[in-house]
Amino acid sequence: MILDRINDHKRKQVAEDKKRMPLEQLKEMIEDTGKRKAFSKAIKTGGKISIIAEVKQASPSRGIIKKDFDPLDIAAAYDKSDVQAISVLTETDFFLGDKVYIPLVKENTNKPVLRKDFIIDEYQVYEAKALGADAILLIAASLTDDELVLLMNTAESLGIEVLLEVHDAEELERALRTDAEIIGINNRDLKTFVTDIKTTERLIGMIPKDRIVISESGIETKEDLDYLKGLGVDGVLIGETFMRADSIEEKVKEIRGIE
Numbered sequence: 001m002i003l004d005r006i007n008d009h010k011r012k013q014v015a016e017d018k019k020r021m022p023l024e025q026l027k028e029m030i031e032d033t034g035k036r037k038a039f040s041k042a043i044k045t046g047g048k049i050s051i052i053a054e055v056k057q058a059s060p061s062r063g064i065i066k067k068d069f070d071p072l073d074i075a076a077a078y079d080k081s082d083v084q085a086i087s088v089l090t091e092t093d094f095f096l097g098d099k100v101y102i103p104l105v106k107e108n109t110n111k112p113v114l115r116k117d118f119i120i121d122e123y124q125v126y127e128a129k130a131l132g133a134d135a136i137l138l139i140a141a142s143l144t145d146d147e148l149v150l151l152m153n154t155a156e157s158l159g160i161e162v163l164l165e166v167h168d169a170e171e172l173e174r175a176l177r178t179d180a181e182i183i184g185i186n187n188r189d190l191k192t193f194v195t196d197i198k199t200t201e202r203l204i205g206m207i208p209k210d211r212i213v214i215s216e217s218g219i220e221t222k223e224d225l226d227y228l229k230g231l232g233v234d235g236v237l238i239g240e241t242f243m244r245a246d247s248i249e250e251k252v253k254e255i256r257g258i259e
C-alpha cells in the first residue's frame with residue numbers, strides 16, 4: 001500500500017534528519033512569531049467558501065503535474081487570487097516537494113501556509129514551525145490515537161494549527177474524539193488513489209457544526225465548488241486544477257464564477 005510505503009520511507013528520512021540536525025538544535029531555530037490561529041482565521045470567511053490552494057509539482061498517482069515548476073511564481077499568483085491560504089507539499093520523493101518551498105512561498109505572500117507532508121514524528125512538527133508554517137496536515141490513516149494526540153499537543157504548544165485528514169467514517173470518528181478544529185475530508189483514498197468527490201457528502205453529516213470542514217482533492221470546476229458549498233463545507237483544498245491551468249488567476253475566477 002502506497003501510504004505505508006511513503007510512511008516507512010519518511011521514518012528513515014526523519015531518522016537521518018535527526019542525526020544531521022538534532023531536535024535540540026532545531027528547537028533553537030524556532031522563533032515565536034506570536035501569530036497564532038492565522039490559518040483558521042483566514043479560512044473562516046463567515047460567508048463564501050474558502051480555498052486552500054496547493055503548490056504541487058507531482059504526485060504518485062499522476063506523475064509530473066507541472067513541468068515549469070516555480071514555487072515563487074505560483075505563490076505570487078496565489079497571492080493575487082481570491083484564495084485564503086496556501087498548502088505547500090514538502091515531501092521530496094513521491095511529490096517532488098521540498099522543505100525550502102515554505103520559506104520561499106512565504107517570501108511572496110502573507111497568506112497563511114500549511115505544510116503538506118507525511119508527518120509521523122514530533123520532530124517534523126518542530127521543523128514545520130522552524131520553516132515558518134502556520135499549520136500542518138496530519139493524516140488519521142497514518143497515526144494511532146496516541147500518536148495523533150501527541151502530535152496535536154506538540155503543534156498546539158508551538159502555536160501551529162492542524163488540519164486533520166480523514167477518508168472514511170472510522171477515521172472520522174477517531175478525528176472527532178480529538179479536539180481538532182479543522183477536519184479535512186480527503187476525496188482521494190490514499191490507499192487506492194481512487195478519487196470520489198461524493199466522499200465529502202457521505203461523511204459531512206457526522207461532523208458537528210463547530211468544526212471547520214475542508215473538502216480535499218479532485219475538485220475541478222465551478223460545479224464541483226457549488227456542489228460542495230451546498231453540502232455545507234467551509235473550504236476546499238485544490239492542487240492539480242490550479243497547477244494545470246494556463247493562468248492560476250483566471251482559473252480561480254472561473255471556479256468562483258467570476259467573469
Ligand SMILES: O=P(O)(O)OC[C@@H](O)[C@@H](O)c1c[nH]c2ccccc12
Nearest residue numbers: 186216217218219237238239240241
Ligand atoms: O491535486 P488535488 O486533487 O486538487 O488534491 C490536492 C490535495 O487534496 C492533495 O494533494 C492531498 C490531500 N491529502 C494529501 C496527503 C498527502 C499528499 C497530498 C494530499
